[in-house]
Amino acid sequence: MRFVLSVFVLASWLASAAAAGAEDDLTKLADGVYVRIVEPDSNAVGNSGVLVLEHGVLVFDTHFTPEAGQQLRKAIESVTMKPVLYLVNSHFHPDHTHGNQAFQGVPYSICSYNTRRDILQRDLPAFNRTVAVAGAQVEKLQKELLREKDAGRKESIRTQIAARQQLLARATRLKIFAPYITFDETMSIMDGGREVPLRWIGSGHTDGDIVLLLPGDKIVFAGDLFFNRALPNSQDASLLEWIKTLEHLLKVDADRFVPGHGPVGTRRDVEDFLGYLRELRGMVEPAVTRGDALEQVLAEVTLPGRYSGYRFQEFFPANVQRMYAELKSLKLAEAAAEKPADQKKAKP
Ligand SMILES: [Zn+2]
The missing domain is CATH 3.60.15 (Metallo-beta-lactamase; Chain A)
Known part of the structure; x- marks a missing residue:
């Protein structure tokens, strides 16, 4: 692969x-x-x-x-x-x-x-x-x-x-x-009178993405944690973690977010991108809960019309597949975590 x-x-x-x-x-x-x-x-x-x-x-x-x-x-x-x-x-x-x-x-x-x-x-x-x-x-x-x-x-x-x-x-x-x-997780470059903070705020697009913050200018260089008006490349991603990491990113006091791909965005654009990932989860999760096969999910889940202007439409099937795999492992892990407690209860 x-x-x-x-x-x-x-x-x-x-x-x-x-x-x-x-x-x-x-x-x-x-x-x-x-x-x-x-x-x-x-x-x-x-x-x-x-x-x-x-x-x-x-x-x-x-x-x-x-x-x-x-x-x-x-x-x-x-x-x-x-x-x-x-x-x-x-x-x-x-x-x-x-x-x-x-x-x-x-x-x-x-x-x-x-x-x-x-x-x-x-x-x-x-x-x-x-x-x-x-x-x-x-x-x-x-x-x-x-x-x-x-x-x-x-x-x-x-x-x-x-x-x-x-x-x-x-x-x-x-x-x-x-x-x-x-x-x-944290590093700052002090150059002259300026501090430039670099932060790892969580996994998402990969497990190594960092962001560069410019608090005085309210600007964030977000790298590929933020695809602006584009579907994300998810080949090395943890989509569920990415949702949490974007929630952290939105806590930063900034109004301009420079994406890895696409034009400079606003807070609203980051929220829209986060919205896409949440919606993707919302579309795939019921199928995983029902136990539907991946092929069926790929055939049935379609990109909502509001994202039709986004770039990189070809990433959608891979996004669905990644979300399906993550939700499936999450449900298996949750089921495994519940087991010991049940066994405990069963003991005299
Ligand atoms: Zn990338």
Whole structure:
């Protein structure tokens, strides 16, 4: 499963890299606070944040490709001459970390302990496997090409080889780089007169997502804990935990929330996203209680019309499947927890 996903990620990376993004500009949210909101089908995929502090610049997430990371670096240079001192990754997903190499050598690179673990133990091996498989496929296709007599088939094989070679050429330029300063729940960067708090407020999109708070400006960089007007990628998620974590997020005194994907949002937008996850639970839970099979649930549960304008509609079946699995385990755990008490009662 992991392998299939990584192939998908790399393939989409290749496709998106071809359609290089043109959004070089940073949008200013407050003094020294910028965001680079990108289109998901650009080479950047995920949003990045930039803080210009007294001694240097902090970068929050680095987009999806080394090229997009470089574009981010150029965009930073268009607003300040200060050096980049701090690199922060919100979580381990490639669309937030594969631009890191454009910032390699920054004095302080920071993420949660779990994010560093996942970059090194999941993303890096998955990427290496994908590259190895693409290399093996090129060899196999080259042998097929030698045996093939039909001109049309030969051309098709050549196209497949070229696509994989292009992918391999790009892959060899990518150096996956994990931040080396980690924390579990709370950390603050004190730079000049400014304190920049970083917080792990709970699992959700992954178990390592952190948020960056700017209390004075009432701004939160929420990473992928917040998808604005988009269905979430739930492949590494705990959706039930995510609901609780968003409830915590909404306790933060802020009025602008920068998502990992989509435009800068308001408190209302975060509430809407939380509403989607709660509604998803509400739609799936009765079926789990009845003991319906997953296939039946996938066939019967449909996305309510009010989310029809959301991006990433293709994530809906995976969202349903993840919610189904979590609710099923929850019910099994609850049933198991009830048992010892019953047995106790039965004892004389
Ligand atoms: Zn993500």
